[in-house]
Amino acid sequence: MKNKKLNRRDVIKTVGLGTTAMLFPLETVSAMDSKPKQMQPLKGNINHSVCQWCYPDLSLDELCKLAQSIGLVGIDLIGPKGWSTLKKYDLVSTMCNGAEISLTEGFNHTEYHTTLVNNYLKHIDLVADAGYTNLICFSGNRKGMDDETGLKNAEIGLKKILSRAEKRGVVIQMELFNSKVNHPDYMCDNTPWGIELCKRLDSPNFKLLYDIYHMQISEGDIIRTIQDHHQYFGHYHTAGVPGRHEIDQTQELNYTAIMKAIVATGFKGYVAQEFIPTHSQPIESLKQAIAICDV
Numbered sequence: 001m002k003n004k005k006l007n008r009r010d011v012i013k014t015v016g017l018g019t020t021a022m023l024f025p026l027e028t029v030s031a032m033d034s035k036p037k038q039m040q041p042l043k044g045n046i047n048h049s050v051c052q053w054c055y056p057d058l059s060l061d062e063l064c065k066l067a068q069s070i071g072l073v074g075i076d077l078i079g080p081k082g083w084s085t086l087k088k089y090d091l092v093s094t095m096c097n098g099a100e101i102s103l104t105e106g107f108n109h110t111e112y113h114t115t116l117v118n119n120y121l122k123h124i125d126l127v128a129d130a131g132y133t134n135l136i137c138f139s140g141n142r143k144g145m146d147d148e149t150g151l152k153n154a155e156i157g158l159k160k161i162l163s164r165a166e167k168r169g170v171v172i173q174m175e176l177f178n179s180k181v182n183h184p185d186y187m188c189d190n191t192p193w194g195i196e197l198c199k200r201l202d203s204p205n206f207k208l209l210y211d212i213y214h215m216q217i218s219e220g221d222i223i224r225t226i227q228d229h230h231q232y233f234g235h236y237h238t239a240g241v242p243g244r245h246e247i248d249q250t251q252e253l254n255y256t257a258i259m260k261a262i263v264a265t266g267f268k269g270y271v272a273q274e275f276i277p278t279h280s281q282p283i284e285s286l287k288q289a290i291a292i293c294d295v
Contacts, residue, residue: 040291041071042071042290042294043294043295045263045294045295046259046262046263046271046293046294046295047073047094047268047269047270047271048071048072048073048270048271048272048273048290048293048294049067049072049073049074049075049076049092049094049095049270049271049272049273050063050067050072050075050076050272050273050274050286051075051076051077051237051272051273051274052075052076052077052078052082053077054273054274054275054276054277055277055282055286057282060075060078060082060085060086061085063075064085064086064088064089064091065089066283066286067089067091068089068090068091070286070287070290071290072091072290073091073092073094073270074086074091074092074093074094074270075091075092075093075094076093076094076095076237076270076272076274077095077096077097077136078093078095078096078097079093079096079097079098080096080098080123080126080130083130083132092132093127093130093132093134094134094235094270094272095134095135095136095173095209095235095270095272096123096126096127096130096132096134096135096136097135097136098123099116099119099120099122099123099124099135099136099137100116100119100136100137100138101115101116101119102138103138103140103177103183103186104138104140104141104183104185104186105140105141106137106138106139106140106141106154106187107137107138107139107140107153107154107157107158107174108139108140108141108142108145108149108150108151108153108154108187108188109140109143109145109153110153110156110157112140112157113153113156113157113160116137116157117157117160117161120135120137120161120164120172121161121164123135124161124164124165124168124170124172125164125168127168127170128168128169128170132170133169133170133171134170134171134173134234134235134269134270135165135170135171135172135173136173136174136175136209137158137172137173137174137175138174138175138177138186138188139154139174139186139187139188139193140186140187141183141185141186141187142185142186142187143185145187147187147193150187150193151193151196151197151200154197155197155200155201158172158197158201158206159201162201162203162205162206165203165205165206166203166204166205169205170205171204171205171206171207171234172205172206172207173206173207173208173209173234173235174188174194174197174206174207174208174209175188175208175209175211175214175237176188176189176190176191176194176208176209176210176211176214176215176218177189177211177214178213178214178215178217178218179218180217180218181217181242182214182217182244183214188208189214189218190215190218190219191208191210191215191219191225191229191232194208194232195208195229195232198232207232207233207234207235208232208233208234209233209234209235209236209237210225210226210233210235210236210237211236211237211239211274212236212237212238212239212253212255212258213237213238213239213240213241213244213253213274213275214237216241216252216253217241217242222253222258223257223258223261226258226261226262226265227261227264227265230262230265230267233267234269235269235270235271235272236262236267236269236270236271236272237271237272237273237274238255238271238272238273238274238275238289238293239273239274239275239276240252240253240275241253243278244274244275244276245275245276245277245278246275246277246278246279246285246288246289247273247275247289247292247293248288248289248292255289255292255293256292256293256295259271259292259293259294259295260295263295271293273286273289273290273293275289
């Protein structure tokens with residue numbers, strides 16, 4: 001991968017290759033560059049997706065071809081400009097974006113509400129008209145704000161868009177980030193805060209995007225959290241800890257066990273790979289990640 005220091009903050013707003021339709025089994029890191037010996041079909045228990053920003057060397061067309069060839073159902077974090085390309089390959093925008101101001105300017109600050117509400121009302125209709133379901137949002141940074149004020153402000157702002165979301169069948173999903181390593185000062189950096197917001201909003205059309213990588217850094221206890229609070233989680237992201245790279249045995253999380261826990265909850269949404277490949281063949285890294293998660 002040419003750019004190993006990519007940060008989603010830098011590229012989230014920007015906008016394959018010939019492969020077989022089967023998946024590689026779990027391989028050792030040393031074998032990553034060699035031709036896999038076996039392949040197996042997807043089991044169908046997980047709806048697999050991938051985040052575009054992690055593959056900047058591929059055009060959206062190329063990534064769509066790759067996704068289609070290995071059985072992914074769609075691509076994450078694609079806004080309206082990319083939807084026609086996805087549809088050409090019979091893929092879904094598994095998490096739509098484009099309504100947000102930024103990752104740091106979110107619903108916890110009332111000064112952004114006018115812009116955010118206008119943006120989200122427009123995008124809710126766009127998402128629904130395109131036949132999609134999920135639209136991402138962000139809490140924003142604290143900037144000295146306490147948790148309770150942030151909750152109250154976010155509740156006020158989000159309630160102005162949720163009736164439209166409910167009417168159009170769109171689910172607004174606030175992403176959980178870690179503030180320890182990647183997103184300093186971000187407010188929705190723990191599940192209790194996010195769950196409290198869900199309870200106050202009391203809408204089936206507001207969920208949390210549970211980023212496994214971020215929450216491992218913030219609080220750990222991933223499987224228990226999923227088991228106890230899965231009703232609040234509408235979408236999942238993956239990446240290896242530490243480093244946000246491959247989800248193989250070079251990192252600390254057991255993604256096969258995590259995916260089994262997710263499946264056991266009856267989850268029918270999407271799981272998107274959001275790691276930054278470091279191996280010389282990033283496409284093989286993606287295939288391996290799908291194999292690990294396809295339980």
